[in-house]
Every structure is written in C-alpha cells, then in structure tokens.
Amino acid sequence: MTLKPLKSPSPGSGDGQDAYFARRALRRGSAGWLLLTGLGVAYVVSGDFSGWNFGLAEGGFGGLAIAMLLMGVMYACMVFSLAELSSILPTAGGGYGFARRALGPWGGFLTGTAILIEYVLAPAAISIFIGDYVESLGLFALTSGWPVYLACFVVFIGIHLWGVGEALRFSFVVTGIAVTALLVFAIGAFTEFDASGLNDIPVDPEAFGANSWLPMGLLGIWAAFPFGMWFFLGVEGVPLAAEETRDPARTLPRAIIWSMGVLVVLALLTFLASTGARGSAAIQDAGNPLVAALQPDGEPTTLSRIVNYAGLAGLIASFFSLIYAGSRQLFALSRAGYLPRFLSLTSRRKAPYLGLLVPGAVGFGLAASTGDGAGMLNVAVFGATISYALMSLSHIVLRRREPGLSRPYRTPGGTATSSVALVLACAALVATFLVDVTAAVIALLVYGAALAYFGVYSKDRLVARAPEEEFAALAAAEAELR
Structure with missing residues (x-):
C-alpha cells in the first residue's frame, strides 16, 4: 500500500497541500491539564449515576465487585x-494514530473505526437517558421523545x-456539579450503610460456584464485565484533545492519569454507598440506583432530589464530552483519507463542523x-473493547520494535x-x-461494512x-536506514 499525496492544485482551486491542511486546522493551545482532567472525568461520570447496577443482576455484589476490580x-x-x-x-487521532504506527494502515483503521463506533453510539444512548430524566423530573412539561433528543444535539453541538x-470550560463546570453531588450522595448514603x-x-442453586456473594456463580463475574466498565468507559478519549492542548507531550499523560485516579475514587464510593x-x-434493576438507595420507603427526600438533578448534570457532561471525542476521531480519520475528506473541514473558529454535525445527525436518527x-x-x-485490545497491542509492538523511540x-x-x-x-x-448477542452482532456488521x-x-x-501518516512514514524511512 502506498501513500499518495494530494494532487497538485488546479488553477484557482486552492486545493494544494498547504490549502488542504489550512482548511483542516484545530485551535491550538486551548486546554491545559486541568481542563483535560475534567474532560476525562466528564466522559465517564454519567456511568456512576446509572447503568452499572444492572451488573448486580448478572453477578451479584461479589461478581460485580470482582468485575469492577478487574476492569x-x-x-x-x-x-x-x-x-x-x-x-x-500527540495528535487528534488518539488511539488510531498509535495503532497506525504500530500495526499499519489496516490496524489504524480497525482501531479508529472501533473508537468511532463507541463515540457515535454512546451520545445517542445518553440522549435517551437525558430524555427519561427530563420526564421523570417534570422539567419544562416535556416528555421523553424526539424533541428532547433533538434539543440535546442542537444545543450542545452548538456550544x-x-x-x-468554551466547550471544555462548559464541560468542566457541569462535571464539577455532578462530581460534587456524588460525594454528597456518598456521605448521605454511608450513614445508612448495612x-x-x-x-x-x-x-441460583444451579450456577457453578454459587454462594451468597456470587449468587450467579463464577460465570456471573464474567457476565458483569461490561457493567464494571461503566465506571471507566470513555476515559481513553483524553488523547483526542492532543492538537488543542498546551504542551501535549507533558499535559496529556498527566491529565489521563489524574482522570483515572478521580474515577477510581468515585467508583468505589458510588458502588459501596449504593449497595x-x-x-x-433493591437497586439491581433500578433505572436511577442512587436515588433508589436514598429512598427506602419510596418517598423523595431533599438529598434524593439533589442527586436526581445532579444525575441529569452527569448525563449532560458525558453526552457533551462524547460528542467532542467523536468529532475529533472522525476529523482525524477524514483528514488522513481513511474516511471522506470533506468531513475534516473546520470553520473559522477552528471547529470540525461536519465532524460534529454528521455524527450528531446519525446519533439523533438512531435515538429517535x-x-x-x-x-x-x-x-x-x-x-x-476492540479498540482497547488494539491500543494495548500497539504499545507492546512499539516497545519491542522501536525501543529507541523518544x-x-x-x-x-x-x-x-x-x-x-x-x-x-x-x-x-x-x-x-x-450480555447482548444482538448488539454484538450489529456492531460486527457495522464494523464489517466500514472495513469493506x-x-x-x-x-x-x-x-x-x-x-499520523507522516509519523508512520518516518518509521519506514528509519527502518530502511538500519
């Protein structure tokens, strides 16, 4: 496979190499490590408010606890x-760029596509959860449905x-509200701990290895893996902000590690306090487990109302940040030619507007x-999970094949x-x-179409x-000199 430079510009077209990248430039230096740490937490924080508790039905307390530990x-x-x-x-390609260097164009595309599936589908799902929250809280006299989903995509893509x-600062503030509420919830819930x-x-007496801590047996631990992931799912998106970061080589590692540290603390507090x-x-099937944990008789309390509203803030933070991540992954794949190039065009404010609008339209269509x-x-x-495996493999390959890399x-x-x-x-x-064979098969079909x-x-x-292509070409040139 050969990399083909863009054709020479035709008269008056402005489509030469320099013009190509000038129309695909992001705003440099917009974020430091603190905003990026907030971004990493924002990707995930909605998972603390709901979803993880369904793992209790798969593996019980012990099964989910072990699954959460392993994940x-x-x-x-x-x-x-x-x-x-x-x-x-440090480029906007994130995991796809790493895999491109280590595993070649096919490996890069496999990784980038897997990440894109995650970041296009997750906001669509969260918009539905936001709609459910809006309805349950009785906000604006709205009911869950396509008007709520549309409002989510229009307002937050607009930001x-x-x-x-501006987008990262908004995300940071909303995430701060959600995290504060989780800490307040934990304090209140631990006063009722039993x-x-x-x-x-x-x-389940027929399950192998079943006991009161592992009511679904040893297999329940494995079945609870996807729900253990909900406490951390999305944190890997921090590197996608690389080209908009100040001193990314130093800032990104710091932000990624701090994000993970915060998420571990929140996961432990939420899991133990709720159960x-x-x-x-009582909470294994609850759509809003934190609120259910605070309402033993089903009647709302002041604290449960606060947590309920904060849950909406958490959903908004994750929805907002995942839109950002999806747009940057699409931007990087398009800019390098893996996807149609027009999707990487940026506006006068250096935002990849089609990278925001196209996935947003797809997400809204799926949700509605x-x-x-x-x-x-x-x-x-x-x-x-596909992208995690490929990114981890990329690290192993680069360490062994290029030990002298800076x-x-x-x-x-x-x-x-x-x-x-x-x-x-x-x-x-x-x-x-x-957990869900149908969803896995659908993902495989989408993956197969993209690979075709x-x-x-x-x-x-x-x-x-x-x-990402220049980085890979440099590796090939260095290999020829050895």
Missing part, C-alpha cells in the same frame, strides 16, 4: 500505556461549534427511531502493563456476547502529510 485494572494499565503513546504522537475552549444487605440477592444503603437486591439506549450502549461497549513519558511496568490490559480487553470483548469501504476504496487514497 479497573484493565483501564489503569491501558491508561498508563496511552499516557506513553500520547507523549510520542462545540462556538469553540473548543453490610447485611450487600449479599441479599437470591442464590450498602439499600441492599443489592429506536429509543433503545441500553442496546446502543452495548454496541458502544463492543467497539470500545518517549517523554514511559509506562510503569512496560509491556507487562499493556499485556494485562490486552488480556482483560479480550475477555471483556467476549463478555459482551454474554476501506479495503475497496480509501486504502489507496490516504493523505501522506497527515500527522
């Missing part, structure tokens, strides 16, 4: 690996079009036509750390089939001067 280890190992990779190649600095309720889910306050059985938020999140998780930050434990992430990511990928497009059309139309 936490996977994300921690992956985050340390991504911190190193992002210091090597992104305004500018990345350890006897942790293992109150009935035991301890009401018992696992299906209304199946849980199913779309399962598809997103499938894409995420690494401003180095992963503690080296390839042993990324190998742990790789094994656990593969286990989580298989677990998605245990790349194999038939775009693989011979890559843009040689795109940052």
Whole structure:
C-alpha cells in the first residue's frame, strides 16, 4: 500500500497541500491539564449515576465487585500505556494514530473505526437517558421523545461549534456539579450503610460456584464485565484533545492519569454507598440506583432530589464530552483519507463542523427511531473493547520494535502493563456476547461494512502529510536506514 499525496492544485482551486491542511486546522493551545482532567472525568461520570447496577443482576455484589476490580485494572494499565503513546504522537487521532504506527494502515483503521463506533453510539444512548430524566423530573412539561433528543444535539453541538475552549470550560463546570453531588450522595448514603444487605440477592442453586456473594456463580463475574466498565468507559478519549492542548507531550499523560485516579475514587464510593444503603437486591434493576438507595420507603427526600438533578448534570457532561471525542476521531480519520475528506473541514473558529454535525445527525436518527439506549450502549461497549485490545497491542509492538523511540513519558511496568490490559480487553470483548448477542452482532456488521469501504476504496487514497501518516512514514524511512 502506498501513500499518495494530494494532487497538485488546479488553477484557482486552492486545493494544494498547504490549502488542504489550512482548511483542516484545530485551535491550538486551548486546554491545559486541568481542563483535560475534567474532560476525562466528564466522559465517564454519567456511568456512576446509572447503568452499572444492572451488573448486580448478572453477578451479584461479589461478581460485580470482582468485575469492577478487574476492569479497573484493565483501564489503569491501558491508561498508563496511552499516557506513553500520547507523549510520542500527540495528535487528534488518539488511539488510531498509535495503532497506525504500530500495526499499519489496516490496524489504524480497525482501531479508529472501533473508537468511532463507541463515540457515535454512546451520545445517542445518553440522549435517551437525558430524555427519561427530563420526564421523570417534570422539567419544562416535556416528555421523553424526539424533541428532547433533538434539543440535546442542537444545543450542545452548538456550544462545540462556538469553540473548543468554551466547550471544555462548559464541560468542566457541569462535571464539577455532578462530581460534587456524588460525594454528597456518598456521605448521605454511608450513614445508612448495612453490610447485611450487600449479599441479599437470591442464590441460583444451579450456577457453578454459587454462594451468597456470587449468587450467579463464577460465570456471573464474567457476565458483569461490561457493567464494571461503566465506571471507566470513555476515559481513553483524553488523547483526542492532543492538537488543542498546551504542551501535549507533558499535559496529556498527566491529565489521563489524574482522570483515572478521580474515577477510581468515585467508583468505589458510588458502588459501596449504593449497595450498602439499600441492599443489592433493591437497586439491581433500578433505572436511577442512587436515588433508589436514598429512598427506602419510596418517598423523595431533599438529598434524593439533589442527586436526581445532579444525575441529569452527569448525563449532560458525558453526552457533551462524547460528542467532542467523536468529532475529533472522525476529523482525524477524514483528514488522513481513511474516511471522506470533506468531513475534516473546520470553520473559522477552528471547529470540525461536519465532524460534529454528521455524527450528531446519525446519533439523533438512531435515538429517535429506536429509543433503545441500553442496546446502543452495548454496541458502544463492543467497539470500545476492540479498540482497547488494539491500543494495548500497539504499545507492546512499539516497545519491542522501536525501543529507541523518544518517549517523554514511559509506562510503569512496560509491556507487562499493556499485556494485562490486552488480556482483560479480550475477555471483556467476549463478555459482551454474554450480555447482548444482538448488539454484538450489529456492531460486527457495522464494523464489517466500514472495513469493506476501506479495503475497496480509501486504502489507496490516504493523505501522506497527515500527522499520523507522516509519523508512520518516518518509521519506514528509519527502518530502511538500519
């Protein structure tokens, strides 16, 4: 496969190499490590408010606790690996750029497409959850449905079009509200903590290895993997802000690691406080488990109302930040020619407007036509686990094949750390089939269609001067000199 530079400009067209990238430039230096840390937490924080508790129905308290621990280890190992990779190649391509250098064009496209599936489907699902919250809270006399989904996409994409600095500051404020509410919730819920309720889910006598802590047996641990991921799903998107970051080689590793640290604390507090306050059985099927944990008799309290409104803030923070991540991944893949190039055009405010509008239109269409938020999140998780495995593999390959590559930050434990992430990511990928076979098959079909497009059309139309392609070309040139 050869990289083909763009054709020479035709008279008056302005479509030469310099003009091409001038029309595809992001606003540099818009974010420091604090805003990026907030972005990393924002990707994930909605998962603390709902969704994770369905893992109790799959594995019980013990099964979900072990799943959360293992998935936490996977994300921690992956985050340390991504911190190193992002210091090597700080571009908007994120994980796709790392895989492009390590695994070639096919590996880059496989990774980028998996990430894109995650970041297009997750906002669509969250818009549905926002609609449910709006209806349950009785806000604006609205009911859940397409007008709410449309309002979400229009308003928040509009803020992104305004500018990345403004968008990240908005996300930081909303995320701060959600995190504060989680801490207040934990304080209130721990005053009602009763350890006897942790293992109150009935035991399945036919399940292998079943007991009161593992009521669905050992297989329940594996089935709970996708729900253990909900406490951390999305944090890997921090490197996608690389080209809009001040001193990215130093800032990105710091922000990624701090984000993960905050998320671990929130995960432990939320999980233990919720199950301890009401018992696992009472919240395993709750659409709003934190509120359910604070209302033993079903009657709202002042604290439960606060948490309920904060849950909406958490959903908005994740929705808003995931739109950002999806637009940057689409921008990078398009700029390099993997997807149609027009999708990477930027506005006068340096926002990838088509990268925001096109996924937004797709997400709104899916939300309005299906209304199946849980199913779309399962598809997103499938894409995420593929990208995790490929990004971890990229770290291993680059460490072994290019040990002399400049690494401003180095992963503690080296390839042993990324190998742990790789094994656990593969286990989580298989677990998605245990939870929702239909969603996994749909994700595979979408993945297959994207790969067919790349194999038939775009693989011979890559843009040689795109940052990720230049990085790969440099590696090839260095290999020839050895």
